[in-house]
Amino acid sequence: MDTHVETTADQAPNGRAAGDDSAFEVFDDDVAGDVRDPYPELAAARRAHPVQRLDTSNMPHADDAAVFFVYGYDDILEVLRDGRTYSSAHIIDMLMGDIMGKHIILGMDDPEHRRYRALVSTAFRQKALANWEERLIEPVADELIDRFADRGRADLVTEFTFPFPTLVTAGMLGLPREDLRRFQRWSIAILGFHTNRERAIVASQEVKEYLAEILAERRREPREDLISDLSRAELDGEKLSDEEIFSFLRLLLPAGIETTYRSTGNMLYSLLSRPDQLQALRENRALVPRAVEESIRYETPLLNITRMATTSTVLHDVPIPQGSTVMLMLAAANRDESRWHDPDDFDIFRAPRPHMSFGQGSHNCLGIHLARTEMRLALEKLLDKLPNLRLDPEADDPHIRGQVFRSPTALPVLFG
Numbered sequence: 001m002d003t004h005v006e007t008t009a010d011q012a013p014n015g016r017a018a019g020d021d022s023a024f025e026v027f028d029d030d031v032a033g034d035v036r037d038p039y040p041e042l043a044a045a046r047r048a049h050p051v052q053r054l055d056t057s058n059m060p061h062a063d064d065a066a067v068f069f070v071y072g073y074d075d076i077l078e079v080l081r082d083g084r085t086y087s088s089a090h091i092i093d094m095l096m097g098d099i100m101g102k103h104i105i106l107g108m109d110d111p112e113h114r115r116y117r118a119l120v121s122t123a124f125r126q127k128a129l130a131n132w133e134e135r136l137i138e139p140v141a142d143e144l145i146d147r148f149a150d151r152g153r154a155d156l157v158t159e160f161t162f163p164f165p166t167l168v169t170a171g172m173l174g175l176p177r178e179d180l181r182r183f184q185r186w187s188i189a190i191l192g193f194h195t196n197r198e199r200a201i202v203a204s205q206e207v208k209e210y211l212a213e214i215l216a217e218r219r220r221e222p223r224e225d226l227i228s229d230l231s232r233a234e235l236d237g238e239k240l241s242d243e244e245i246f247s248f249l250r251l252l253l254p255a256g257i258e259t260t261y262r263s264t265g266n267m268l269y270s271l272l273s274r275p276d277q278l279q280a281l282r283e284n285r286a287l288v289p290r291a292v293e294e295s296i297r298y299e300t301p302l303l304n305i306t307r308m309a310t311t312s313t314v315l316h317d318v319p320i321p322q323g324s325t326v327m328l329m330l331a332a333a334n335r336d337e338s339r340w341h342d343p344d345d346f347d348i349f350r351a352p353r354p355h356m357s358f359g360q361g362s363h364n365c366l367g368i369h370l371a372r373t374e375m376r377l378a379l380e381k382l383l384d385k386l387p388n389l390r391l392d393p394e395a396d397d398p399h400i401r402g403q404v405f406r407s408p409t410a411l412p413v414l415f416g
């Protein structure tokens, strides 16, 4: 099958010669900030006031609307299941409309959201993923690891966790191999939109022009890739417009690459810093899916999402006026002691229960199966290929950091 990100022995998937072990660039991650452990503060807030009103009226440039922080699992679930009272539409204006376009699924409400989601979701079903797993995800993981497997040491962030979902996404889109460096540069610019908005807007425009050519080609001659699938997708005789397709494809950079890169790093750090659990995993690979899920619960890469109240309402006895912003603290919900025993313990043996890291309700993560598959394969391949994998004891204090997005900036490891 033609993946258009061939992983042949003589050329690495980033367009460099195989054996060239120069690291991938990683985007500027200043936005994550230096907070090492936000969890004690989140737990204290959840216990003191599960729904907390923060008045912004005396802050400079703020409008009069209040902001409400929601910390408990059940309260967040209530909000996410009620898209009529708690809308997503503000996301387009407030966050990313000028970068991602106006048709992003994240910022749609029903009925538009239902229709659009039905059109794009086929490509992300579990069945479709089995195909991607074999022809793309596994070969990309193999090739990245093989580039440093003989070296005895590596930084898993620059050499593995970041390039892995970037190349998987490029492969799913069916981008020609010679364009991967450009695609990576655009991804980095768009992912860095929090720190450099202008650069992200320019990259977003360039990506759109680039994808327009590819889309036109796929409309003429469809292939087995996501762009061809989207160009053919049809619901009640209706198809996606070009603009809708571009918006969706651009959203895949932050939605699909950034979250997965961070969560894979979080999983590896959580396991490498607990050698007993890593050893248990080596001895019983059946535990891998549990380790993946526990990692995503314990250290979510994205700590909060927002909604806006379309009408005045009440949540956990707290009145919420129409127009208020509601911040859903997913990370706090994932450590809710009314739902998990010892929630602050990382424990791959615990029975999995739905958590909040992928959201819930109608906007729940479309890439949930893809993310789990990438993380599972990452872990299996690293354990297969790198015996005695461990954190480098001489390394300069690797750790997870961040308050809105979280992941390790470096993961220096030894093996062999």
Ligand code: HEM
Binding pocket: 088, 105, 106, 107, 117, 251, 252, 255, 256, 257, 259, 260, 263, 296, 300, 301, 302, 305, 306, 356, 357, 358, 359, 360, 362, 363, 364, 365, 366, 367, 368, 370, 371
């Ligand atoms: C561990 C990795 C991931 C995490 C933690 C994550 C998290 C989330 C969350 C919390 C939402 C809900 C946002 C909201 O309700 O406002 C979401 C939605 C979404 N995610 Fe993911 N995501 C991950 C991986 C992926 C991947 C790999 C893809 C696709 C390639 C993806 C594509 C999307 C899309 C398209 C949506 C919007 C769905 C909608 O609005 O209906 N995500 N994700």
